[in-house]
Amino acid sequence: MSSEYDNELIVTIVKRGWSEPVIAAARRAGAEGGTILLGRGTGIHEMKTLLGIAIEPEKEIVLTIVAASRTDPVLDAIVTAAELDRPGMGLAFVIPVRRVAGRVHMFRKDEGPEVPRAPV
Numbered sequence: 001m002s003s004e005y006d007n008e009l010i011v012t013i014v015k016r017g018w019s020e021p022v023i024a025a026a027r028r029a030g031a032e033g034g035t036i037l038l039g040r041g042t043g044i045h046e047m048k049t050l051l052g053i054a055i056e057p058e059k060e061i062v063l064t065i066v067a068a069s070r071t072d073p074v075l076d077a078i079v080t081a082a083e084l085d086r087p088g089m090g091l092a093f094v095i096p097v098r099r100v101a102g103r104v105h106m107f108r109k110d111e112g113p114e115v116p117r118a119p120v
Contacts, residue, residue: 007097008071012062013039014082014090019060025081026064029074034064059090065100 010031012022019036026034039059066074071094083089 016058025077029077
């Protein structure tokens with residue numbers, strides 16, 4: 001049975017330097033990759049100073065779109081790899097995705113939609 005939401009977005013926010021283990025674990029669990037963005041944290045575990053100067057902690061945000069049927073194993077692998085069960089390590093959450101464009105790499109040439117080519 002197909003639902004309106006056949007894809008889901010796993011958003012993982014971790015300390016800088018932890019995105020590669022997140023991507024590797026997600027791939028091993030069935031994801032095809034992800035997108036890494038940089039950000040800043042402002043949570044309760046982010047209030048650190050050095051010589052009285054506030055340090056703005058850098059974060060990495062990993063966006064991973066997966067088929068809804070793969071969400072649970074991929075999320076479980078991410079939680080383990082990023083140690084998200086420990087305080088201050090980050091968080092992950094899932095958002096349903098109604099439509100996705102640009103995932104043409106998922107289709108074999110004889111299965112997927114024909115991709116228009118730019119004129120030469």
